[in-house]
Amino acid sequence: MNENPVYHFLKSCMIEGSLSAGDRLPAERVLSERFSMSRTRIRETLQVLKTEGWIYSRPGGGHFVSDQLEKSFSNPLAEILANNEDSHFDLLEFRLSLEGDCAYYAALRATDVDLTTLTEVFEQLAKSSKSNDILASATWDARFHLAIAEASHNVIFMHVIKSLFSVFQSTMYQSIQELLANNITRDSLFNQHAAIYDAIHNRKPSTAREAAQQHVRYVSDTLQDLVKEKMRTERALRRSHAKKFEL
Amino acid sequence: MNENPVYHFLKSCMIEGSLSAGDRLPAERVLSERFSMSRTRIRETLQVLKTEGWIYSRPGGGHFVSDQLEKSFSNPLAEILANNEDSHFDLLEFRLSLEGDCAYYAALRATDVDLTTLTEVFEQLAKSSKSNDILASATWDARFHLAIAEASHNVIFMHVIKSLFSVFQSTMYQSIQELLANNITRDSLFNQHAAIYDAIHNRKPSTAREAAQQHVRYVSDTLQDLVKEKMRTERALRRSHAKKFEL
DNA sequence: AAAAATAAATTGGTCAGACCAATATGAATG
């Protein structure tokens, strides 16, 4: 199967990230023509990828990249986060290590295509940030970091950061929303993103790393403050309840 | 696929034993008629069983039950690493980011218990390294890095490095053996380990980070040299073959 | 102008029939 050019092509795309979880593959008839193969052979190739768990298909819809790669990493992580109280900040500490170097490599290796994509995402991020669209901001924020991960041209960095974000978003959804709800915080975050973007675009690896690390530190610190604040109010609430029930 | 009667039939036969290793399956056209299915669908079914490792086929011969000794990847990441030489260096680059900071946090947070454990592991590593025991060296090398990860007191670092090492060892087993087989290399590696150990033990985070990063860089560089050397000999081999057949 | 219903194009799944090359089988030959 490894000599099958279609198999190799599709798998490379998925490993390198040009096809990520949920993306639709070219239609069978398209692949058939592009690789000068019969649809029969294309279908058998897709069947193999399907059996291996890389893709799935919906009749009438198409073939799609499955999330097994992402899940293989994020599921165990999610379990850890669910069972450890303070592990959320461990995750941010982990991100601090990753994202700095990831930005570094992105600034070093980004192709023109990568930079174009990054610019597009960044502009969307700017727009949604300026227009106080919290939901869109959160989405484009994540995409921005993923675009950097892709530009790093390191498949391990890419997949780990991709998985990290899916965990990050599902477990800290509310916190992120609250973070972005504050206008001042959102402005700060945007400026940090801009700094990272500029550094990568101007190909300054060390600057990019520094900017990315500062960004994660800021997120971490702000979230920590937010948690502390929440704990305070909860404690206050408990006190008032206790008083009420004379405990 | 589980609703496919042919799939169910063949798999039942193999599980229950009426078809054992080496046996020939009914021909595609026979199955096609017996189950009133098109040959196309029969073939796709057989393709699934083939991908799952239950059977194999010989053109012109038929389909046969395999020995079921097929290795299957539990971790998709392991599969990527196994099939992409280039991704090995991506992994080392990733380790470069992680292990440095991990050592940093270990030097910062290690408890007395952590340090005791680390000392024990380090002494075992020293012993096996001095006595030229390659296998033991590899084992204690891995344990040393894991002990550092535990001392970092970050559950994410711990988990990721732990799973990374299991992947690392399963896919780069041979390379590591070759690395440790060289006495000079093994000495260098041991000195690097000693430097990391000292820095953590003396609670010097930055020094620990620097030492750990240098260590990973050395491993990466040495492995790269090893790969280059291997390519050279392979090329030389090909050349001599070509000469032989006057190509 | 927006929403809902409808028509058309696209896509995966299945089928029939054909040809090739590798393999297996059995008959003819030494």
Added chain:
DNA sequence: CATTCATATTGGTCTGACCAATTTATTTTT
């Protein structure tokens, strides 16, 4: 009995077709 050789079988590939589910574009309705 062993070898050789023609024949039948088998997996691999290709073409072209049709169906049903789905997506996309268009029209109609509100």
